[in-house]
């Protein structure tokens with residue numbers, strides 16, 4: 001039995017319909033353009049990572065919540081639940097080996113029944129697994145010892161194979177490789193070893209697959225990271241070939257980095273492949289998307305929309321969109337609903353930008369007008385538009401409210417128990 005079904009959602013929508021209809025009609029009167037955006041929002045899907053469905057933690061502790069998904073089946077079900085509520089979370093991104101499908105056919109069927117696709121698969125060479133022959137303490141694909149590199153290469157190939165069985169089309173590689181002290185490694189050797197290892201992984205990709213090279217400025221290493229920024233990732237992607245792309249994770253930059261500019265240039269080079277959403281105040285804080293810097297999120301989407309349109313790319317399918325966050329305090333499912341909502345709002349705002357007018361303002365060096373144009377889109381309350389798009393897709397007008405009204409966490413706890421701990425984190 002599903003903890004949420006169509007009748008719960010219809011009841012919620014009936015209850016809230018009058019207020020919504022008034023807000024939507026007012027918005028349409030004020031901004032007729034919104035009608036043309038509804039379908040774009042409906043098509044846009046954000047993948048949910050399998051590791052974000054349980055409570056995360058910090059290196060100081062972890063406080064699990066009730067009803068966490070203990071198995072891959074339950075994780076897929078939780079994504080199905082999110083998707084039923086918002087119709088914008090129609091994909092799951094698996095992390096291997098935390099979520100190895102013991103029976104891929106069964107998992108695939110379950111996902112299909114919930115209208116869930118398998119997005120990028122993620123490899124893990126940042127921690128040692130039980131029984132593993134060689135340790136990744138001093139790196140994986142960069143390691144000075146060929147035997148360690150070979151083991152990490154074999155793992156990445158295995159992840160591709162698991163993904164292929166499920167219908168995934170991309171591999172995301174994030175490496176913890178780097179050094180914590182000057183002199184610990186030779187930068188050039190580490191980079192060249194990484195490139196050589198990635199080439200072997202690349203050669204294992206099926207013809208219709210892509211590989212995303214994720215970068216991160218620091219942590220867990222504190223002196224150097226071998227793929228630390230977009231330039232290093234782009235160098236690797238360019239050397240690897242047509243199927244290799246850079247992946248931008250919002251939390252993986254040094255403070256105040258201009259991420260929207262990075263995105264614009266990667267799109268110009270046609271080398272932006274995937275995107276990880278989260279938010280942060282200080283570093284890789286993995287907080288709810290849009291909870292700290294919503295204007296930055298809008299500015300990034302503004303460049304994404306501009307760049308994708310100039311390349312003739314389909315907004316919904318050309319890039320891999322995924323949330324990459326951890327939830328230490330909030331109910332993970334509520335947090336994910338809030339993140340998806342923030343993403344949809346920022347996307348909608350970016351679609352509202354008057355690009356023709358902006359172009360003219362830029363040509364005339366009209367700095368004030370350019371700002372007015374951007375902030376006009378940003379400051380328009382587009383929540384009724386996002387809700388309308390959801391309503392037409394059969395989702396809940398307000399997914400978070402619908403989740404709370406239906407006591408979903410309590411129902412999950414009744415089913416699964418209060419002391420289950422999600423695998424992975």
Ligand SMILES: [Mn+2]
Nearest residue numbers: 214249276324
């Ligand atoms: Mn990430």
